[in-house]
Amino acid sequence: MKIAFIHYHLKTGGVTTVLKQQVETLRDTCDILVLTGEIPESPFLCDTVHIPGLGYDRKDQSRSDPQGIAAAVTRAIHLKWKGGCDLVHVHNPTLAKNRDFLKILKALQNKKIKLFLQIHDFAEDGRPLAYFSEDEYPQNCHYGVINSRDYNILLESGLKEKGLHTIFNTINPFKLNTTDAPQKNLVLYPIRALRRKNIGEAILISLFFKNNETLAITLPPNSPADMESYEQWKAFVKEKNLNVIFEAGLSHEFSELVMCAKFLITTSITEGFGFSFLEPWTAKKILWGRKLPEICHDFEKNGVWLDHLYTRLTVPVEWLGKEKFFRAWQAGIQKACSMFDIRIDKTNILHAFETITTNQTVDFGLLNEAFQKTVISKALSDKSHRDRLIFFNPFLSNPGNVSDKKTLIQHNMNTVLFHYNKANYKKKLFDIYSRVIKDTVCHNIDKKLVLSKFLSLEDFSLLKW
Structure with missing residues (x-):
């Protein structure tokens, strides 16, 4: 197959990681081209073409012509393959990071290019500044989502099963050393500290650690909105003299932090795929903290045991x-x-x-x-509180404690490696691609219905909105 990928950029991040995994999975059996809106910071795994009009909007940049950008995309594809490609796989197209993006995709459809649109994040899920308020989402093309919750939402919002696919991400297992790393008195929250990661809850839980463990948070956020909150948390922790380390990942190897931690914690209030519920087990580490039932449903259906997590604090x-x-x-x-x-x-x-x-x-x-x-x-003010x-919350009496720890770790590690490996991922990608190529679909998304599913008052968090 000849596959062209499109993404706004190739900077380090969740979606770029998934794109890299897809290229790694397919490059032995497919011919691949990646079209991106920004010049890659380092050499990529396959041929790339920089088309500036595909990148994020910038204040110092004048609006481009969507038809012209679509023409540049088709030129790049035909330079690579004389007869064109089998399909174009587009990542996160429904986020309005580029206000012309949907018009570009429409122009590509008019050129008879088959599109597979993979949604990782919804603007309707607490990101109003990234919402396409005027443009409709592309019609009559295949969509992919990364969990059953999003699949059901889009099914209820107008898409048909024939043109809607779940594609659970693959994971990169930790490489275990033959000798165990020396364990430190450390509990690791391995995230970039966005507001939705709810680091305040991890800080609250750290007050209840049994052996005065240090809570280590790995990375700072990137966006200004998240950075303001993050800096205030750092100031609060300093003022209260709490046993919390920020930016541990900037001064230590990530794998080293994972291997020496007593256990890993998650307190996030919203996730797309939910790597954090799977990856720790491959390092033979306990994951403890907040469970997101809508996200964890897929993992539990595949046999991952997560009953020890809490759903409310x-x-x-x-x-x-x-x-x-x-x-x-x-x-x-x-x-x-x-x-x-x-x-x-x-x-x-x-x-x-x-x-x-x-x-x-x-x-x-x-x-x-x-x-x-x-x-x-x-x-902090009184033990009675x-x-x-x-x-x-009885689980606060001993954070990180689980019954039969060894059995839980071994079972979850085996289950994760069995279900979320590269061989399964490759098979799933090929299956979806063959259907995108073969099956014509006629459907569209009702954006108001999508919004009504995400804007649930009973789950409305001031951290997210």
Whole structure:
């Protein structure tokens, strides 16, 4: 097969990692070309062509002509293959990082190019600034998603099974040394500290570590919005003299940090695929923390054991001031509605608030950083407050503790390596590609329905929105 990939850039990140994995998986049996909006920072795994009009919008850049960019794409493809390619695999096309992107894809469709559009992230999932408010999503082409939740959402929003495919990511197992790395008194949260990674919850949990372990967070965020929150957390930790290290991954090899950690933690409130629920087991490490049922469903269906994770960290709403929290929560909803140009009845907001504060408690993951710091400060101020949190959340009495640790690690490692390996991934890619080439589809996405699925008031978190 002749496959052309399109992505805005090839910078280090989640989607670029997946793209690299796909190229690695296919390059022995397929002829591959990658078209990108930015010049790669380092040599890539296959032929690449830089087409600036495919990159992110920049303030200092004038708008390009979508037809001209589409023509540049087809020229690059025909320079590589005289007869053109079998299909074009496009990553994350529904994020408005490039305001002309959907018009470019439409122009490619008009040139009879078969498209496979793989969605990793939805603008409707808490990213209003990346929402295409005017353009419709491409019609009559094949789509791919990375979990069953997104598959069901798009199925309910107008796509047909014939043209909608799940493609679970493959994972890169940790290379285990023959000699065990010396374990340190360290608990590792191996992430780039975006707001949605909910590092405040990991900091709160660190107050309950049994043996005074250090919480290590690996990397800082990139975006200005996330950076402001991150710097404030660093200042808070310093002020309270907490046992937390930031940016551990900048001064230590990542694999070294993983291997010497007692266990790995996750407190994220939203994920696309959920690598963090799979990869630690291949390093023979316990993963402990918050479970995201909609994401973990696929893993558990394949046999990964995650029952030891919690789904809610309960705190008394009185610690926040119930009226104060309601005002902030309602304002967050109204802001999101304004940015997406939709309306939600105030009665529905009041009803949802009563639901999320049932028994005069609330999930810590729904709070913004200011409210989270209030809870942490309360827990620090008196042992009776920490005891109350343990009463609501018995798992806080011994974070990282699981029964029959060796069996859990071995079972999950075997299951992950069996289901999420490169051979399965290659087979799945070929199966999807053959259907994209063979099957004509006639369907479209109702964007309002997609938004209604993601903008759920009972899950509305001030960290995400």
